[in-house]
Amino acid sequence: MSDRSKTGGFDPSGIDEEAWTELERQLEATIPVYDRVNRIMTLGFDKGMRKHVRNHAQKGMKVLEVGCGPGSFAVGIEGMDLTCLDPSAEMLKVCRKRVDKVREERGESPAQYVEAIAEEIPLPDDTFDRVFCLFSFRDFKDKKQGLSEIFRVLKPGGQLVICDAGKANWLHGLFGRLYMGTFVQWVARIVTKDPNHPWKWLARTYTHYGTHSYYKGIMKEVGYEQVKARLLFPGMSSRFKASKPE
Numbered sequence: 001m002s003d004r005s006k007t008g009g010f011d012p013s014g015i016d017e018e019a020w021t022e023l024e025r026q027l028e029a030t031i032p033v034y035d036r037v038n039r040i041m042t043l044g045f046d047k048g049m050r051k052h053v054r055n056h057a058q059k060g061m062k063v064l065e066v067g068c069g070p071g072s073f074a075v076g077i078e079g080m081d082l083t084c085l086d087p088s089a090e091m092l093k094v095c096r097k098r099v100d101k102v103r104e105e106r107g108e109s110p111a112q113y114v115e116a117i118a119e120e121i122p123l124p125d126d127t128f129d130r131v132f133c134l135f136s137f138r139d140f141k142d143k144k145q146g147l148s149e150i151f152r153v154l155k156p157g158g159q160l161v162i163c164d165a166g167k168a169n170w171l172h173g174l175f176g177r178l179y180m181g182t183f184v185q186w187v188a189r190i191v192t193k194d195p196n197h198p199w200k201w202l203a204r205t206y207t208h209y210g211t212h213s214y215y216k217g218i219m220k221e222v223g224y225e226q227v228k229a230r231l232l233f234p235g236m237s238s239r240f241k242a243s244k245p246e
């Protein structure tokens with residue numbers, strides 16, 4: 001881990017406590033317009049990205065979403081035993097209302113909701129067939145610790161699928177920083193009508209996010225196998241897959 005003082009508490013390995021606490025406050029402020037801004041800033045690709053990730057699970061599986069936020073991904077998990085984890089009580093409240101309403105309409109039992117961070121998951125070992133992290137991995141305080149905890153709760157043979165900023169290499173990072181620093185800021189400002197909108201903070205997590213090879217290296221150190229990364233859209237999103245050995 002490098003010295004994060006020069007970057008306001010951020011680096012690719014994680015986020016300092018103080019910066020993370022402010023980031024959480026800013027993330028909660030996005031709730032009322034979260035889906036709308038995402039839709040516009042991804043030019044509608046967010047729906048397809050979430051579907052692509054969701055297709056890694058099959059009906060009947062036991063699934064955990066880490067960093068579920070307001071439920072934008074979890075709401076589409078159909079026919080599975082679902083647990084949603086997030087450190088924000090506010091996010092979980094919105095997620096529960098939205099997800100359980102849809103699950104009830106589909107005749108499914110409610111999901112389980114856990115208020116916790118990825119780095120300390122209060123759930124037993126070897127529990128889940130799939131763990132998903134969509135646009136939350138870059139918010140982890142300690143990426144390696146979060147990946148280790150996810151590894152612990154995955155069943156042997158289970159798979160982690162992460163979708164987050166699209167940085168196959170630093171060139172994509174540069175492209176993404178331009179996109180995050182201009183177009184996304186412009187969209188957020190128009191939609192929120194607030195010059196100090198929370199997407200300013202989200203741009204920081206993007207700026208200090210690492211490349212494919214950086215996170216693939218950590219996943220292998222933790223013990224994952226079949227570690228793969230694929231760029232879904234340069235700058236915007238990448239998908240990692242990694243399995244816990246049988």
Ligand SMILES: C[S@@+](CC[C@H](N)C(=O)[O-])C[C@H]1O[C@@H](n2cnc3c(N)ncnc32)[C@H](O)[C@@H]1O
Binds near residue numbers: 069071141
């Ligand atoms: C941008 S939202 C992502 C929401 C959702 N997954 C989606 O598909 O859009 C990021 C979420 O990650 C959560 N988060 C932040 N730090 C976390 C951590 N250390 N462990 C787990 N979740 C975290 C935040 O509270 C927030 O709800």
